[in-house]
Amino acid sequence: MSDTVAAAPLRGLPTPFRQIEAALSTVLRVVAVFLICLSTALAFASVVLRYLFGTSYGMVEEVCRFSIVYAVLLYFGPLIMRNAHLAMTVVTDLLPRRLNRTVDIVQTLLLAALLVWLMRSAWTWEAGLYSMGLLTMSGEMQAWVPSAALPVGIALALVFTLLRLIALAVGTPLPHATEAAE
Amino acid sequence: KQLRFVHAYPTASQHHKNVQWFTQEVTKRTDGDVTFQVFPSAQVMPINQELPAILSGQVSMTYSVAPIAASVEPLWGIFDLPFLFDIALDDTSHGRRFFDSEKGGGMLASAMEKRGFKLVSIAPTDYPSSFFLTKPEPVETMDGLHGLKLRSPGGRIGQLSGETFGYSPIAIAGVELVPALTQGVVDGGILPPIYTRDNKLPLKGLTVAPYNWPAVTPIIMSLAEFKSLPEKDQKVIMEVGAELSQKSLKIVEEQTTAAIKELEAGGAKVVYISEADLPAWREKAQPVWEAFVEMTGEDGKAMLDEAISLR
């Protein structure tokens, strides 16, 4: 499992798009890092609270979980941009460079279509939770608040996928899945 | 029509036996019109995801549990109220009257319909929970609870009950329950006897009392799917559900004493809160009852009054 995905910069993405990509990536990185720190700190704090004050809050556990869920889904987009998701590229790596690129473009188009479909159904799900006014298990939070991570994350992933598509169309060599994972 | 029935309990549990009886009866009485695909042991999803999965249409129904149901409909919190239900080891009739009453079970059913669920049956699988400790010195007086760390289901009622009675309610995920008890992360839990016996939980100091009743386990179905069935099939499902409710309470009455005996034989020290002491405990619980009414408004008040008047 790759822990050290190089922050592969996108070479040659047309300037306005590159700026959008860079700004969005930076914001999402900072937010995701904040969320993992929040989650870790709260999980640690709940141990301390239990020993020092003998208390525990179901809500704290939920915030720990939901922070990580948000971190993961918000980082989903940047991950797609770097093509850092795991894929089995044994076969496609054998293809000639140009064919490989075509395969990559088709893949990215397919991914965009998948994300549109996911986006629509995530929205239906989210709207259902909202209209029913469900609460989370602790009973202290509206259930639509954590689950909003899904439509938001998918929407951002779609934005990054489209950016990647632009970069591919312009002809920029992008990092390979396995290269990026190094 | 095939319905996907999920539940989180192992195939050896009473829960699963109840599900098997229910599904077989429904199929038989609808002449095979309604069949079931049963997925036990949380093999498809954990228990807290079953109700959302019913709403999203992934599955048709589940055999859930009151604290989980309370996360979608706070009125289910009534079963978490300390010492509200007068359940004796061999007499669950107070519960039965409440489930059958228009302002009890009826109110829960109509509240669930507003949320997109059909309440098919309230079929408890255990005696009410109380204080089960890992050390062989059970809680005998109210003061004995002070400072104990007890695993209890989350939620505001559970939190408030702890504050009121002076113990620390610790939320621990189901998968971590056994290690948490074994290794002493907590002093014990708010747990029921049959479950404790069946899962061989390492508990040695048991106070048996109708403290609260999270083992009230409802069968909940997707309202949309229920309505899509022909009326005669709907009727069969509700009939079998009602019969299961009666049947399951009888099983609890039969099993509770046996379970406690087995736990004692396994080295547990068991004490009972006597009839004479109960009023004092109930008195202490009043702020929790009031908080429940505050949380749930008119409907909660009506249900609470009904539960009290049915004693």
Place this chain on the structure above:
Amino acid sequence: MTALGIGAFFILLLVGTPIWAAMLISGAIVLVLDIGMPAQAVTSQLFISIDSWLLLAVPFFLFAGNLMTEMGLAGRLFRFIENLIGHTRGGLPATGVVTCAIFGALSGSSTATVVAVGSMLVPHMLRAGYDRHDALGVIAVSGTLGQMIPPSIYMILFAAIAQMDVSKLFLAGILPGLVITVLLVATAVILSWYGDRKLRERAGSKAVMKSFVDALPALAMPVIVLGGIYGGLFTPTEAAAVAVAYVLAMSAIFERGNFTFRTFFRCAESAVVTTTIIFIILGGATVFANAMTFAGIPQTVTEFMTSLPVGDHGTMAIVLLLFIALGTVLDPVPILYITLPIVFPIVQAIGYSPTHFAVLTIACMMIAQVTPPVGMSLFALSGFFKVPIGTVIRGAMPYFAALLLSLLVLWWVPWLATVAE
């Protein structure tokens, strides 16, 4: 339609579609088109499957492991082991194995381990006359030890899928982890018997003592994490959060030079990246696994496998070979998610101890990390040291053989896994 779904999975996988998407698409084909579920029932799984308290241990342990490596505690560990055994014949590669084993007890991640230990060990080995492939090979294989020696990301995932107690699995992995360590050290020593290498000068007892004291904050971490879990202080997930706090505190005290915000941020971000990769696969795999369950595939396969006239050991042999075969082309995370829902019931049906099976599974996943063409430990080293992957593979061969031997030992001596129960 079920066949179409499964077929789509293999085709998508083959043409290099991201694994999460391949699983999600084929699962959705079965669930929506065949079983008639609404689309939102599929999509919501991406949220529901990762919203889990147990799985929080994954980002926390990754975070702790990154901090160990980047803030310098891992270096102290290495210097101590090197002073202790670095001068013996085969001592340098053995130092690598032992450091990986101990580091594995601190970190849940193999990539962090190979990079951390590799960057310290490889220059020493080259100077002492070892070939590059020797140095990289030993690290590639030893780096996977951290998945057997607790805490382990794969064990957390295994426990989450099989609904087992993680702390039990952690305990079960200790002895097998030691067995593999011993076999790897033996391999290192045997290999070093041939060839002319400079032996490192023996460190004086004072130097050993000093490096030991320096390494104490790192050596104490497994004691705190595992001791805390088994001593009843906290649950495995909480232990992971405690580990992060502990590494931060120790680094703040002993590694002030490396204790910077920039390093901290990098460690946190790297943990987010890896967690995202794992959890997105998890989402897709949940959809896929649910589709298979609703379509009755695991039930059918279990029936078939248990009816084969090959006996229990024959069945287990098939399962292990399947793991190793899949391990050549897939990462352990998707392998666990794709196969366990189907294979675990089989193993239960033939009466194997779930703990024993978990240990065997983890051993196969260790192998998967070092088998070409897709092996994360191989990639990590070849990327970090800028050498062809073939060089790493060549050096890894003898250690890989030791790993296979370990799998056989663990298989035939179930006691090693179950004694802790």
